[in-house]
Amino acid sequence: MKRSSVNFVIDLVSFVDLLGLVFTGSIMKWVLLPGTGGIGRELRGGGGRGVEVEEFWRLGRHDWGAVHFWLAVVFVALMAVHIVLHWAWIKGYVKSHTQRKR
Numbered sequence: 001m002k003r004s005s006v007n008f009v010i011d012l013v014s015f016v017d018l019l020g021l022v023f024t025g026s027i028m029k030w031v032l033l034p035g036t037g038g039i040g041r042e043l044r045g046g047g048g049r050g051v052e053v054e055e056f057w058r059l060g061r062h063d064w065g066a067v068h069f070w071l072a073v074v075f076v077a078l079m080a081v082h083i084v085l086h087w088a089w090i091k092g093y094v095k096s097h098t099q100r101k102r
Contacts, residue, residue, distance in 0.1 A: 007085055014078040017071055024068040032061040 032053055054060060059067070083090070 010078060010082055017075045020071045024064050024071060027056055028061060028064050031056050
C-alpha cells in the first residue's frame with residue numbers, strides 16, 4: 001500500500017473515531033443522568049415531566065464511559081501513528097522556522 005493511501009486510511013479512521021468520541025461524550029453530557037443511578041433525579045429541561053434516563057441503547061452511563069475511554073485510547077494511538085508518518089515533514093517545518101535568516 002502506498003504511503004499516501006496509508007495516510008488517508010489513518011486520517012479517515014481518526015476522523016470516524018473522533019466522531020465517536022463526540023457522540024459518546026454528548027450522550028454522557030446531555031442524555032444520561034449524572035451520578036450512580038439517577039434515582040429520584042429528573043432530566044434537566046424535562047419541563048416537569050419527571051423523565052428519568054438511566055440507559056441509552058441498553059448501556060448505562062458507566063458503560064458509555066468505558067466506550068468513550070477506549071475510543072480515546074484508539075484516537076491517541078492513531079495520532080501517534082499520524083505523527084510518525086509525518087515526521088519528515090515535521091522536522092523540515094521546524095528546521096525551516098528555527099534557522100537564522102542569512
